[in-house]
Amino acid sequence: xxxxPLKGIxxxxxxxxxxxxxxxxxxxxxxxxxLKIERPHEGDDTRRWGPPWLGDTQEAAYYLSTNRGKxxxxxxxxxxxxxxxxxxxxxxxxxxxxxxxxxxxxxxxxDYDSLKAIKPDLIYCSITGFGQDxxxxxxxxxxxMIQGMGGLMSLTGKPDAEGGxxxxxxxxxxxxxxxxxxxxxxxxxxxxxxxxxxxVYIDLALLDVQVxxxxxxxLNYLTSGHAPQRLGNAHxxxxxxxxxxxxxxxxxxxxxxxxxxxxxCEVAGQPAIGQDARFSSNALRVENRxxxxxxxxxxxxxxxxxxxxxxxETVGVPCGPIxxxxxxxxxxxxxxxxxxxxxxxxxVDEVKLVSNPIRFDGxxxxxxxxxxxxxxxxxxxxxxxxxxxxxxxAALRAKxxx
Numbered sequence: 279x280x281x282x283p284l285k286g287i288x289x290x291x292x293x294x295x296x297x298x299x300x301x302x303x304x305x306x307x308x309x310x311x312x313l314k315i316e317r318p319h320e321g322d323d324t325r326r327w328g329p330p331w332l333g334d335t336q337e338a339a340y341y342l343s344t345n346r347g348k349x350x351x352x353x354x355x356x357x358x359x360x361x362x363x364x365x366x367x368x369x370x371x372x373x374x375x376x377x378x379x380x381x382x383x384x385x386x387x388x389d390y391d392s393l394k395a396i397k398p399d400l401i402y403c404s405i406t407g408f409g410q411d412x413x414x415x416x417x418x419x420x421x422x423m424i425q426g427m428g429g430l431m432s433l434t435g436k437p438d439a440e441g442g443x444x445x446x447x448x449x450x451x452x453x454x455x456x457x458x459x460x461x462x463x464x465x466x467x468x469x470x471x472x473x474x475x476x477x478v479y480i481d482l483a484l485l486d487v488q489v490x491x492x493x494x495x496x497l498n499y500l501t502s503g504h505a506p507q508r509l510g511n512a513h514x515x516x517x518x519x520x521x522x523x524x525x526x527x528x529x530x531x532x533x534x535x536x537x538x539x540x541x542x543c544e545v546a547g548q549p550a551i552g553q554d555a556r557f558s559s560n561a562l563r564v565e566n567r568x569x570x571x572x573x574x575x576x577x578x579x580x581x582x583x584x585x586x587x588x589x590x591e592t593v594g595v596p597c598g599p600i601x602x603x604x605x606x607x608x609x610x611x612x613x614x615x616x617x618x619x620x621x622x623x624x625x626v627d628e629v630k631l632v633s634n635p636i637r638f639d640g641x642x643x644x645x646x647x648x649x650x651x652x653x654x655x656x657x658x659x660x661x662x663x664x665x666x667x668x669x670x671x672a673a674l675r676a677k678x679x680x
Contacts, residue, residue: 280638280641280642280643280644281309281638281639281641281643282308282309282643283308283309283638283643284305284308284309284310284465284468285309285310286309287305287309287310287311287372287373287468288310288311288312288313288370288371288372288373289302289305289306289310289311289312289313289371289372289373289374289375290313290315290364290367290368290371290373290374290375291312291313291314291315291348291375292315292355292374292375292376292377292378292383292388293375293376293377293405294316294322294323294324294377295322295323295324295377295453296324296344296421296450296453296454296457297377297405297421297452297453297454297456297457297460297484298375298376298377298405298457298460299314299322299324299344299345299457300344300453300454300456300457300458301375301403301405301456301457301458301460301461301464302314302348302375303344303345303346303347303348303457303645304457304458304461304634305373305461305464305465306346306347306348306645307346307347307634307636307643307644307645308465308636308643309643310373311349312347312348312349313348313349313351313367313371313655313659314345314348314349314350314351314650315351315352315353315355315364316350316351316352316353316652316653317352317354318352318353318354318653318678318679318680319352319652321350321352321652321653322341322345324338324340324341324344325337325338325341325652326338327340327341328340332623332625332626332629333625333626335625335626337625337629337649337651341649342629342631342648342649343631343632344649345649345650346621346631346644346645346647346648346649347644347645347646347647348645348649348650349650349654349655349658349659350650350651350652350653350654350655350656351653351655351656351659351660351680352652352653352656352680353656353679353680354678354679354680355386355388356386357677357678357679359674359677359679360679360680361386361387361388363660363664363674363679363680364388365387365393365396366663366664367659367663367664368393368396368397368400369396369397370663371397371400372400372401372468373400373401373402373403373464373467373468374388374390374393374400374401374402374403375403375405375460375464376388376402376403376404376405377404377405377406378404378406379406379416379418380406380410380415380416390402390404390479394477397477398476398477399471399475399476399477400477401464401467401468401471401477401478401480402477402478402479402480403460403463403464403467403480403482404479404480404481404482405456405457405460405482405483405484406419406481406482406483406484407419407420407424407483407484407485408483408484408485409481409482409483409485409486410481414485419483419484419485421450421451421452421453421484422446422450424452424484424485424488425446425447425451425452425488426444426446427485427488428452428484428485428488428489428492429488429489429492429495429496430446430447430451430452430488430492431444431445431446432444432505432506432507432508433492433495433506433507433508433509434446434447434508435508435510436508436510437507437508437509437510438508440510442508442510444508451488452484452487452488453484455487455488455491456482456484456487459482459487459490460480460482463480463482464480467480494514494515495514498514498515511530512567512571515560515564516532516533516534516560516564517533517560517563517564517567517570517571518531518533518539518542518563518570518571518574519531519532519533519534520571521600522574522575522578523575523578523579524578524579524581524582524583524586525579525580525581525582525583525585526582526583527582527583527599527600528583528599528600529578529583529586529587529597529598529599529600530597530598530599530600531574531578531590531595531596531597532596532597532598533595533596534596535560536558536559536560538594538595538596539552539557539560539563540552540553541593541594541595542590542595544593545589545590545593545595546574546577547577548573548577551570551573556569556570557570583599587599615633616633616642617632617633617635618630618631618632618633619631619632619633619644621647621648622648623648624651624654625651629648629649631644631648653680656680657671660680
């Protein structure tokens, strides 16, 4: 059994789609008990975001990617009875996580003020597109549009001169990062509560996160006053650090210092380039990239990808292939690290998932159960935490509250 550092923490998860569920999956992997509250007969939108599906079932791959380790409890929060059930559950929880629009839960009496009155030391995390205040606060926010608004797409894609256009990242980059920030914030709040006995309201915005993870590119602008432009696969601050075509494909060359550059030039049979004054430092290579990069590209086409990988790895020059996902999961390092997980599933023989990358004492931290079926744990949770009996559960089902 892997370590469970958050064992004993219970999360009432009112979120859906990706940013919130990614956060709660992280918490579940770390040992928290996560009660995933879903609409009766409908559930999280991502359950229907297929194909692909899990075998012949109606469990979408998208849903499976972000809901490991949770317990699905179906409650209609639009009904007074449903709200009462959630109020009772909050008494038994440490954290509430939600990603409704600003003020969207107030009409259900599930906003922070309403729930804090029930449980004063509650940690309540809200995820929205633009935060709880400001001129855009009332707007809905989605990953794709935030990648555009937050500047990422102005940095991603080939330059205009090469016929390029702004391009989004191939996964929901902003949602994933927001989920990770949310998990970090919740864990910090739990630690703070240990000392102060006080809860806290956490306000996370997709736009804030997107701008926050611009990292060196944000500082490139703030330091120089010049907005960075799209460079395709090239790096704004390091040269050569990009993808190059080879004799039979492509390779990533990631030269991080002057010594590595000289080694590359020697392996490429052109040591004179490594001694050229124009390229003697990274700053000069960045300044003269328009001269240097075509020279390197010509050299790279003289060998196959495999030949370059073997030659460069031998002398310690960082490089790598550009793998498709079938190649990723067949990679011996990925296989050795156990990144692909296999879980028993009630509808099929097994479901394949991706491991949490966190390891404690050499062991990956993954929740022991797969993503739940819709409403799979409703009766068990309401019996265990609220002591509802069979007759009470039947009455709630008859009213379509659960």
